[in-house]
Amino acid sequence: MIRVENISKSFAGTPVLRNLSFDVPDGRITALLGANGAGKTSCLRIICGLLKADSGRVLVGDADPALDPMGARRQLGVVGDREGLYERLTVREYLEIFARMQGLGGTALAEALAAVREELELAALWDRRTKGFSQGERMKVSLARALVHRPQHLILDEPTRGLDVLAVRLLRKTLLRLRAAGTTILFSSHVMPEVAELSDRVLVMAAGQVVGAGTPEQLAAETGCSTLEDSFVALAYGQRASAARVEGEPA
Amino acid sequence: MNRMWSARAVIVGLQQMAPLLRKELLEAWRDRRALLMAVCFSLMFPAALAGGTIFMVKKQSEDVTRLAVIGAERAPLIAEQLRSPGLDVEALAEGSPRALLAGDYDLVLEVTDDFAERYQDFRAPRLYLYVNSSDTGSGRAQRALQERLGALQQMVVAQRLSARGVAPQLLAPWRLETRDVSTPSSRGALILATVPGLLIMTLFIACLATAVDSSAGERERLSLEPLLVQPLAGWQIITAKTLAVASLGWLGSLLAIGALVLLMPLMPLAEFGIQQATTVAGVVAMGLVLLPLALLVAVLQILLALRSQSFKDAQTQLSILQIAPVVLLMVLDMAQIKLADSWQLLPLIGQQQWLKGLLVGDWVSPLWMLAGSAVTLVLVVMAILVGARALQRESLLSAS
Numbered sequence: 123m124i125r126v127e128n129i130s131k132s133f134a135g136t137p138v139l140r141n142l143s144f145d146v147p148d149g150r151i152t153a154l155l156g157a158n159g160a161g162k163t164s165c166l167r168i169i170c171g172l173l174k175a176d177s178g179r180v181l182v183g184d185a186d187p188a189l190d191p192m193g194a195r196r197q198l199g200v201v202g203d204r205e206g207l208y209e210r211l212t213v214r215e216y217l218e219i220f221a222r223m224q225g226l227g228g229t230a231l232a233e234a235l236a237a238v239r240e241e242l243e244l245a246a247l248w249d250r251r252t253k254g255f256s257q258g259e260r261m262k263v264s265l266a267r268a269l270v271h272r273p274q275h276l277i278l279d280e281p282t283r284g285l286d287v288l289a290v291r292l293l294r295k296t297l298l299r300l301r302a303a304g305t306t307i308l309f310s311s312h313v314m315p316e317v318a319e320l321s322d323r324v325l326v327m328a329a330g331q332v333v334g335a336g337t338p339e340q341l342a343a344e345t346g347c348s349t350l351e352d353s354f355v356a357l358a359y360g361q362r363a364s365a366a367r368v369e370g371e372p373a
Numbered sequence: 374m375n376r377m378w379s380a381r382a383v384i385v386g387l388q389q390m391a392p393l394l395r396k397e398l399l400e401a402w403r404d405r406r407a408l409l410m411a412v413c414f415s416l417m418f419p420a421a422l423a424g425g426t427i428f429m430v431k432k433q434s435e436d437v438t439r440l441a442v443i444g445a446e447r448a449p450l451i452a453e454q455l456r457s458p459g460l461d462v463e464a465l466a467e468g469s470p471r472a473l474l475a476g477d478y479d480l481v482l483e484v485t486d487d488f489a490e491r492y493q494d495f496r497a498p499r500l501y502l503y504v505n506s507s508d509t510g511s512g513r514a515q516r517a518l519q520e521r522l523g524a525l526q527q528m529v530v531a532q533r534l535s536a537r538g539v540a541p542q543l544l545a546p547w548r549l550e551t552r553d554v555s556t557p558s559s560r561g562a563l564i565l566a567t568v569p570g571l572l573i574m575t576l577f578i579a580c581l582a583t584a585v586d587s588s589a590g591e592r593e594r595l596s597l598e599p600l601l602v603q604p605l606a607g608w609q610i611i612t613a614k615t616l617a618v619a620s621l622g623w624l625g626s627l628l629a630i631g632a633l634v635l636l637m638p639l640m641p642l643a644e645f646g647i648q649q650a651t652t653v654a655g656v657v658a659m660g661l662v663l664l665p666l667a668l669l670v671a672v673l674q675i676l677l678a679l680r681s682q683s684f685k686d687a688q689t690q691l692s693i694l695q696i697a698p699v700v701l702l703m704v705l706d707m708a709q710i711k712l713a714d715s716w717q718l719l720p721l722i723g724q725q726q727w728l729k730g731l732l733v734g735d736w737v738s739p740l741w742m743l744a745g746s747a748v749t750l751v752l753v754v755m756a757i758l759v760g761a762r763a764l765q766r767e768s769l770l771s772a773s
Contacts, residue, residue, distance in 0.1 A: 133767075170602045173767055195604040206594035208396065210403040215396075222392035223603045267599065 123148050124169060124275055124306055129178030131164055131330075138164045139330040142178070146308045148274070151301050153317040154310040155354055156327035162310035163203060165327070166279050169308070170200050182275055196224065199268030201261075203279040209253035213244055213263055216252060217270050224271035238266040241296065258289030265296065276300060278309035282316050294320060314351045324350070328358035390609040393600075397587060397617035407582035411621050414578045415628035418571045423636040437461050438514035441473045444484035448492070451484070451500075454525050459517065470503035479514045480504055568633065569728035570702045572626055573721060576663060576670055577695040579625025581688070584618045584674035589687035592679070598770060607761030611675065615757065618671035619664075626663045630656060655731040662731075662742055665749040666724045672756040679763050717741045720749045 124146040131139040139161045146152045154162045167173040169180050171187030171194055179186060185193035208216055217238060221231055239245060242262045247255070252263060261281065268276060276297075282290050297307055297320060311317050317324055318338045326334035326341065334341055334357035341353040401407065438460050445452040445464030456462045463478070470481040481503040485491075491498035500522075504515050531541035591597045600610065634656055674691055681687035702725050705712070717723040717738075723745030730737035763769070 167770065172598065172601055172770060192604040192606070195602055198602065200599070200602045202595070202598050204595055205599050206591075206596035208400055208596060209594075210400050211396065215399065219392045219396045220599075220603065223389075223605060225389075225604070264599070 123181075123183065124308060125179075125181040126165070126169065127179045127181075129165070129168060129175040129180060131161075131168065131173065131175050137330055139168075139175070142327075142331060144325050144332050144335065146275075146306055147323075148306045149301060149304040150322045151297055151307045151309070151320055152323045152325060153321035154308065154325050154327055155312065155314075155317050156310070157312055157358060160327040160358070161330040162327055163279055166200075166277055166308070166310060169277060170198060171195060196271075197274050199271070199273035199276045201264045201268045201276075201278045201281055203283065205264055207252040207255065207260060207263055210251060212249050212251050213247045213266075214249055216263065217266055220267045221270045226271055234270050234272065238270050241269075241299070242266045243292065257284040258286050261285055261289055262292065265293065269296075269300075273305075275306045276308070278307075280311055281309055282311065282313060290316070314349075314354065318350045326354055326357045333357045386606065386609055387612075389605065390613050393603075393605060393610065393613040394616055397613045398620065400587065401583045401617040401621055404583060404586060407586065407621060410582050411579035411625040412628060415575050415625040416632050418575060419629055419632035419636050422568065422571070422633070423640050426640040438479045438517065439463065439477055440518065441465055441468065441470075441478045441481045442484065443468050443470065443473075443481065444486070444488070447486070447488045448484045448498075448500075451482075451522075451525065455518070455521055457521070460521070470501075474503060474505045479508070479511055480518055482518075565732060566706050566729065567703070568732055569725040570699055570706065572629055572633075572659075572663070572728055573666070573702065573724060574699045575629045576622045576626045576667055577674075577699065580618050580622035580667070580671050580674055581691055581695065583621045584671060585678045585681075585684055585687045585691060587614045587618060588675045588678040589681045590684045592682075592769065593684050601764065601769075607764040608757050610764060611672065611757045611760035614675055615668060615672040615753070615760075618675060619667040622671055623660075623664055623667040626667065627660050630659050630663075652734065655734060658737075658742070659728055659731050662724055662727050662746060665746045665753065666720060668753045669720055669749050669756070672753055672760060676756060676760050676763060679760070679769070714738075714741060717745045718748045719745070720752060723749070 126142055126144050126146075129139055129142050130137065142161070142165060154165065156162045164173060168175050169182060169187065171191040174188055180188065182194040183197045185197065187194035211219070214235070217235055218231065221234055226234055239248060242265060244262060244266060247259060247263070252260070255263065265278075265281075268278075281293055285293070297309075301307060301322075309320070322337065324334075324336065324338055324341060325332050334344065334353070336344065338350045338353070341350065341357070342348060345353040345356040347353045347356055437458075440455065440460055441463050442448075442452045442455075443465050444467070445462075446466065452462055452464050465473075468481075470483060473481045483501040483503065485499045485501070488498040488500075502515070502518070504511050506512070527541075527545065530544065534541045534544070591600070674695075677691055677694060678687035681690060698721050702721060705722070706725075712722065712726070717726050718741075723741070727737050727742050727745070729735075
């Protein structure tokens with residue numbers, strides 16, 4: 123479980139997160155839904171220990187990343203937004219190095235590598251250097267790196283950005299399998315259909331705060347809207363913006 | 374007990390760092406551009422040095438001015454008196470000054486047809502000196518000839534005055550003589566004095582591309598963040614990068630030392646009065662004293678490159694900044710400032726002094742080498758800790 127308690131964060135005096143609190147339960151897929159600049163990436167970076175919150179506390183399992191970053195990082199698998207690979211390494215070398223950094227070795231390492239190779243359909247890429255990989259291939263390798271040490275918590279920042287349909291389907295399949303295995307999954311996105319399809323629970327973020335939480339159906343019921351998109355607009359931008367859209371557009 | 378625990382923690386930390394070190398080494402050694410740069414520069418400077426030395430010796434052996442005197446029979450005294458070891462005088466009845474200068478001669482002196490007649494009548498006969506000022510070597514030869522002609526003229530004046538009962542000293546209140554104290558040996562020593570500076574520069578250049586790639590390059594390619602979320606401390610990340618960068622820099626300087634040692638027998642150093650006295654132990658010591666410096670150069674370049682926003686930005690900044698220490702070394706060397714022994718504790722200056730001594734087989738104090746290397750290593754550790762803090766800077770993360 124990931125717990126975020128009253129965290130605030132400012133950059134150069136501009137508040138990005140304001141007293142943000144939420145829980146991410148085990149065995150569920152939770153989506154952070156927000157427009158660009160809503161504070162999603164900053165929030166995820168604080169959970170990973172890459173940024174320090176000005177106030178508040180985060181728990182990844184039993185570890186606070188601000189106080190015990192190594193403890194938190196051992197329980198985390200992270201796929202960042204638009205992250206790069208090491209282009210002079212093969213996929214096998216890349217994954218082996220990251221698995222070893224997470225403390226794997228011997229038989230456990232060989233089994234972990236074989237598992238991600240199988241699960242993420244990496245056989246054809248296995249001994250190729252990552253230079254020139256497509257966006258989908260890069261995502262598969264990044265996801266394999268995040269999963270190779272079987273972390274309890276998986277964090278993904280805009281994971282479907284730039285992916286083709288096959289890559290999105292593989293990602294979806296992988297996340298559903300991990301959910302079934304009890305992994306805590308938190309991902310950020312601003313793509314409504316992806317959030318509606320993948321997540322068990324949606325946290326709507328606006329101006330550094332959670333302004334709505336629940337299943338897509340619960341959010342629709344709460345706002346009186348028929349779609350997640352309308353619910354999001356109503357929650358993130360207020361009823362006026364939602365009404366303006368509804369009135370201004372033909373049904 | 375506490376100290377033992379700390380040492381144990383460092384050893385465990387280094388073991389945890391091993392996979393990252395492997396990654397950094399694989400990336401560094403597979404970067405063909407960086408490798409090519411390191412190898413090329415390392416081999417280029419010893420080759421240039423060997424070529425330069427051979428050229429200097431050749432030039433020195435050819436240091437005889439060839440002078441053609443047209444119409445020498447009209448002034449036999451001049452042609453005769455000018456003959457000397459450094460001046461090869463060829464007496465010619467006639468010839469074209471331009472053609473002679475274009476040929477084998479450095480200078481052409483033409484004695485006018487009425488020289489003898491005017492000389493007898495004390496009517497200052499004319500001599501024409503033809504030079505090719507575009508020939509860089511002609512200036513020195515011209516000055517030497519003018520000095521000789523001046524001296525000859527003074528001798529004639531003195532004889533004429535003496536014949537008339539006038540003391541010639543009255544016309545010359547003093548005599549200025551220029552003496553060139555440069556010896557072949559001192560010129561040769563100057564050549565070898567540049568070698569330590571060039572070896573250190575090789576180190577800087579061989580480290581550069583990898584240092585930039587593993588820091589600013591990693592930021593630019595957005596591959597730094599996945600690394601920062603691994604259970605590794607900042608010091609482990611900086612240490613692994615430093616070791617990988619230093620390995621390439623050290624290889625560069627070892628290649629340069631190897632090439633230099635192999636080429637030295639081909640260099641005509643004996644012509645400069647230098648006996649090659651580099652021993653096997655000296656060569657090993659040269660490699661060893663450069664190792665701590667390679668680590669220091671690597672970590673400092675990484676720290677500077679981490680501050681840059683892009684690969685190109687880092688490369689430009691480092692290219693400019695790395696010139697400074699090398700220029701400092703060369704200025705110190707050219708100014709021939711005598712430094713106290715304690716200056717050997719300073720990085721760069723220490724290594725330069727030791728390399729200079731080891732290269733010509735002089736005795737170098739092992740104690741000073743150990744103490745200076747220890748100081749360099751302490752600075753490496755301090756720089757790694759600074760780098761670990763730099764990795765916590767929020768500005769290192771990409772804007773999303």
